[in-house]
Amino acid sequence: MMRIPCTIAAVFLLALLAGQACADVERQQEENLVPIAFSAVVSGDMPLTRAAHEIGDDATLQANGFGVFACYTGLHKYSESDANASFMYDQKVEWSAANSHWVYEPLKYWPNGEGEATSVTGENPHYVSFFAYAPYSDGSNPCIPSYILEQEKGNPWIMYRLSDDPADQVDLLYAQPLLDQTKPQIGSKLEFTFKHALACVGENVTISSTATGTGFEVRLKEVKIDYTLTSKGRLVLWNRGAANWSVVQSEDVVTTRSLTLLSNGSASLPKTFEGNGIFCIPVEASGYPQKATIHVTYVVVYDDTSIAPVERSASKELSLKGLLQEGKKLDINVNLTNI
Secondary structure, three states, X not given: OOOHHHHHHXXXXXXXXXXXXXXXXXXXXXXXXXXXXXXXXXXXXOOOOOOOEOOOOHHHHHHHXXXXXXXXXXXXXXXXXXXXXXXXXXXXXXXXXXXXXXXXXXXXXXXXXXXXXXXXXXXXXXXXXXXXXXXXXOOOEOOEOOEOOOOOEOOOEEEEEOOOOHHHOEOOEEEOOEEEEOOOOOOOOEEEEEEEOOEEEEEEEEEEEOOOOOOEEEEEEEEEEEEEEEOEEEEEOOOOOXXXXXXXXXXXXXXXXXXXXXXXXXXXXXXEEEOOOEEEOOOOOOOOOOEXXXXXXXXEEEOOOOOOOEEEEXXXXXEOOXXXXXXXXXXXXXXXXXX
């Protein structure tokens, strides 16, 4: 007897839940609501480097998520508007492995437009433009620390800084913008195509020698590279299919990074050092060139053991101007000629 009220209460609760679900569906149908949904792919350009935070395929994009800025411009297209990204502001979009699709919250719905409904939207549709980047950052990522303010008007942008430690460098991708989108059929998704925004230098460094002669061997002892690179930049998310970079000329415009590839070693020539790429911003400010200076110490060892080995050093500065391209890696080849 005591269990009957509990059973009744349980049934009553289920009925309430079912009623609410039906009410939500009816409300969506009545108000003609269509949720905004996303899909995303990484374009087929080659991965840049073996960095731990590289995003080289759809799986790593799904593991990192992406951020979305969306500008609602009403009856006017994006090019005709002083827009701000208040419709979606650095909205985190995550991959749901359980459901195999991208999710975010709170859910946003398409504007219905104005006038008599034609198909799913009004005869005068309202426009929304979407911009995206990856990996997602809430501002706590030191490489992606800030972005346009929500109330600021203009093309959405994010700030990118080179990592102080090459071991902690972070990849950066941008999507081609989806401008002037209008309410679609329910079930439709906006697809972002992501591309690499950064360049990579020194993924492979090869030291060789074309010096001729017999009776000796050249062995590498030390190899070091000092980079001078643009320290930070704004990646403007409005673009024409290529990364839209601008240099920020405050504080230190350039920064230095030193990388030791070999220390107190003994390596035969030719020798290639692999997997040491440094992410860099493929733009430089006037008067602040990007460059790489390679320092090599080698030992000439003679077949005649009565002749003592000779240790020599050489340095070469390489200008990177015009050589750094987004989504591409720049290898370094050094030829020792004066042995």
